[in-house]
Amino acid sequence: MTDDLHADPAPGSAPRPHGPDEMRALSAPRRLSVDDHMFTVPGLSATFRLQLFTADGARPVAVATQIAGAEGMSLMNGAERFAGAVWERHCPAEDQPPVWVERQLWSEPSHQETRFRRVAFADSDRYRPRGPKWSVITHDQLQDLVGTPVAADRGDGYAPRAAEPEPLLVFEEFAVVRLARPAPFREPECMPAGVNGWRRWLSQVVPRRGGARTCCWYHGGDWHRVNAMALQVLHRARAQSVGPDDMEELATAHAAETGATRWENEALASLFSISDAIQPSSGTGYINGQHRAQAMMETGVRRTVVLRYVDEP
Structure with a gap:
């Protein structure tokens, strides 16, 4: 899937989603407040690593990392429900969902690339973000956004699912x-x-x-x-x-x-x-x-x- 490029906003307008102005506006020194290696969403057969970065006066940033094909519903297919669950559980007082970044880990060989992707939502009701749009963000850009190191792997706390009879x-x-x-x-x-x-x-x-x-x-x-x-x-x-x-x-x-x-x-x-x-x-x-x-x-x-x-x- 390609990443859409948008024209620069008019002078004085709000920073465009995914753009450098918006990223600068969101950047702030945060701390890692949650590192849940096996985050789960009630009612969904899915797991992922959640790193949540927070600071007073700054919008929380959530980084979800998942092994493709091994943890149930993928980050892309579950973006709205996963972001909504993190919003409700860890930052319920916020008016907007956390800044959502996902990293799907693909095994080799695969035609898919393992990259960080920023997911911006067009709008949301309470704990129900909608209209996701993806763009690539580098590891350095992500760390500049949160102001602290961000782990890029699945983490030692990952527990593979118990083996089941394979169809x-x-x-x-x-x-x-x-x-x-x-x-x-x-x-x-x-x-x-x-x-x-x-x-x-x-x-x-x-x-x-x-x-x-x-x-x-x-x-x-x-x-x-x-x-x-x-x-x-x-x-x-x-x-x-x-x-x-x-x-x-x-x-x-x-x-x-x-x-x-x-x-x-x-x-x-x-x-x-x-x-x-x-x-x-x-x-x-x-x-x-x-x-x-x-x-x-x-x-x-x-x-x-x-x-x-x-x-x-």
């Missing part, structure tokens, strides 16, 4: 028209309301190809070409008995062999990433992947690859 992972071909209607809440400007039934069927009859856009990463390339490669990778994996954990590496190698662009390589790898693949869910529509699903539906992609968990026979 079988299966990558399989799937009809895009069978995917649930997306509710894309991360890119409201170019994905305002999902794809309804008649638009989905029309795009299947008259697919739209090419035409990469600059609005966001999800619209940044040709999903028809990527999914054609994905089906080739799937058939190749079956012929070579490649396991699910090695599918992303196989996809990356296939992309290199076919002269794929950087975006195509990233998109193809995402479809075969254990932690980032499209995962349909009968209960919620999607465990992961609704933005990619919407981009595919808009252009009439007919077949894609999804990840499913099945019980061992």
